[in-house]
């Protein structure tokens with residue numbers, strides 16, 4: 001699991017567009033003397049092209065009136081720990097005057113934030129790419145096992161690739177948060193699929209935008225006494241078990257078990273199979289007296305990044321650096 005950092009540029013660029021889109025869907029575009037929304041940026045593509053939500057979308061006026069500009073901004077930009085309070089507040093107001101059925105609230109949210117917002121606006125091959133490019137995270141935030149590189153050819157025509165975005169608070173249960181910046185986690189298809197049905201909470205689980213120690217909350221490990229059946233295991237580095245609990249929910253033990261007889265075995269063999277400690281020899285002797293940093297050595301020998309903040313740039317960085325560390329530490 002990877003910490004995604006502050007990501008201020010991505011937040012500013014994304015939230016401006018998302019707020020323009022949603023506010024115009026709700027209030028319409030401001031023209032000369034009419035009411036309506038405008039971000040007052042004359043170059044804003046969103047404000048110039050989006051249409052007010054058609055009545056056929058089935059949105060109630062009462063529902064649309066809940067979203068002041070200030071509130072919309074909070075929904076899009078608030079940190080994860082504030083998002084559930086916002087839902088509670090909007091929900092309460094929705095139910096208030098006419099004793100609206102609470103169940104209808106999520107239906108209305110789904111129409112605006114998921115179907116119109118996430119499915120049509122965000123996943124349109126432009127906005128998801130822009131967010132991914134700004135985030136610049138090269139492997140899955142959850143597993144660090146698959147690359148999630150973003151590529152668009154010049155002119156944006158032809159084949160392209162972009163990460164999936166997992167909703168940390170699932171969009172099925174929390175449709176109001178379908179476009180919230182801190183709820184969109186760049187991830188691989190496998191992890192997004194696993195995570196889609198799982199409801200996490202901030203008390204029991206770690207969040208890639210909150211927990212800066214998410215990578216160091218656990219270590220990859222193995223039992224050196226069971227060499228005939230090497231198996232990737234996990235060590236808990238926190239007293240509250242939050243890291244281990246999170247990676248179990250993400251199914252990482254099963255996913256990484258698939259690497260037991262591959263990368264784990266390869267590294268183990270480097271340490272034991274051919275010489276006393278070929279692993280150490282590799283690190284000590286490969287580059288002779290060349291002034292090469294440890295980070296550079298690990299990149300060239302193992303194909304990984306050694307620094308936590310760079311883990312995302314090479315797949316399996318966390319896994320391999322933990323295992324190599326353990327193998328070098330074992331003395332016999």
Ligand SMILES: [Zn+2]
Nearest residue numbers: 020039044047
């Ligand atoms: Zn605008």
Ligand SMILES: [Zn+2]
Nearest residue numbers: 140143188191
């Ligand atoms: Zn993944």
